Amino acid sequence: MRKLTSTNYYNQTFLEEKCTLNELINLLSKRWLTEVMFSIEEGNNRFSTLKEDLKHISDNILADRLKLLEQHKLIIRNDNFREVPSRVEYTLSETGSKLSELLDGLCHFSETEMEFPE
Amino acid sequence: MRKLTSTNYYNQTFLEEKCTLNELINLLSKRWLTEVMFSIEEGNNRFSTLKEDLKHISDNILADRLKLLEQHKLIIRNDNFREVPSRVEYTLSETGSKLSELLDGLCHFSETEMEFPE
DNA sequence: TGTTAAGCTCATTTATATAGGAGCTACTCA
DNA sequence: TGAGTAGCTCCTATATAAATGAGCTTAACA
Structure with missing residues (x-):
């Protein structure tokens, strides 16, 4: 339900x-x-373990982020388990791994070269 | 004037x-x-030329972004011109150039590997 | 005396992102 | 029958970000 006629929206799509x-x-x-992404890469492959690992994340945000990552094919969702309670597992895709590497580079840069004023 | 007691703020600083x-x-x-940043790199080194180059940006946002970039030492602000109307020139710092290169890498990745659903 | 210019600042309005909390499903086990 | 579990969805409230528009400064020039 995003407003499609705002300057805000227009500028974002322009960019x-x-x-x-x-x-x-x-x-x-x-x-x-x-x-x-990083948590999945480290092996936390279920909704509940991710939630535990990322202490302060709320359910709806985690669900949304998993959906976004899946839509962009950065992670793969596997729900062929037919168990109750339901079981779903996530893994990083190849593209996801590449992105993770690039982000490592950025992370190194931000730790060694950037200055963040308080 | 950011609210320092919100979960929103808490989570951001946590991350x-x-x-x-x-x-x-x-x-x-x-x-x-x-x-x-990129526009400065391409030689648009004044407030007014940046504004012209980035057609839809508004004054206060441009001013804010220039300030952020300067605070993080990604660009350098030179106002030793003593002219009227005032003249200020911006250039990319070394750190800024390095960041620009890293972003080129990310840009290439996003163009070749990413899929953005509509 | 009034206008113009560059490079801003500030207050307000509008839009969007994040968080909180209830509820849903379908099956199992006590 | 009723509780419990994983993995969600939906609605609402709160917080933050972006955009709009007016105004400020200093000196030169008409």
């Missing part, structure tokens, strides 16, 4: 069309999203 | 303290910020 980097950054800037 | 990558991504996700 996303100018360069997909903006689209990627918008995705990455969703709170917890990269942490969810 | 920023966990890894400075989150701090960097938060910065980069401010709308227009990377575009301002």
Whole structure:
């Protein structure tokens, strides 16, 4: 239910069309999203273990981020378990692994070169 | 005038303290910020030329992004011109150039590997 | 005396993102 | 019959970000 006639929306799409980097950054800037990726990479592959690992995340945000990551094919969702209570497992895709590597580079940069004023 | 007692604030600082990558991504996700950097890199070094280049940006946002970039030492502000009307020039710092290169990598990735559903 | 220019600042309005909490499903076990 | 579990969804409230528009400064020039 996003308002499609606002300048806010117009400018965002303008920038996303100018360069997909903006689209990627918008995705990455969703709170917890990269942490969810990294946590899956480390082996926390279920909703409940992710929730436990990322202490302060709330259910609906975790669900949303998992959905976003899946839609962008950065993770793979596997629900062929036919168990009750239901069981779903997530793994990183190849694209997800590549992105994770790139982010490691950015992380190193931010730790060694950036200055963040208080 | 940010509210320091909200869960929203608490979670953001939690993530920023966990890894400075989150701090960097938060910065980069401010709308227009990377575009301002790239535009300066391309030689648009004054407030007015930046404004012209980034057609839809508004004054206060441009001013804010320039201030953020300067505070993080990604650009350098030079106002030793003593002219009227006032003249200020911006250039990319070394750190800014490095970041720009890293972002080129991310940009290439997002263009070749990412899928953005409509 | 009034206008113009660049490079801003500030207050307010509007839009969007995040968080909180209830509820749903379908099956199992006590 | 009723409780419990995983993995969600939906609605609402709260917080934050972006945009709009007015105004400020200093000096030169008409």
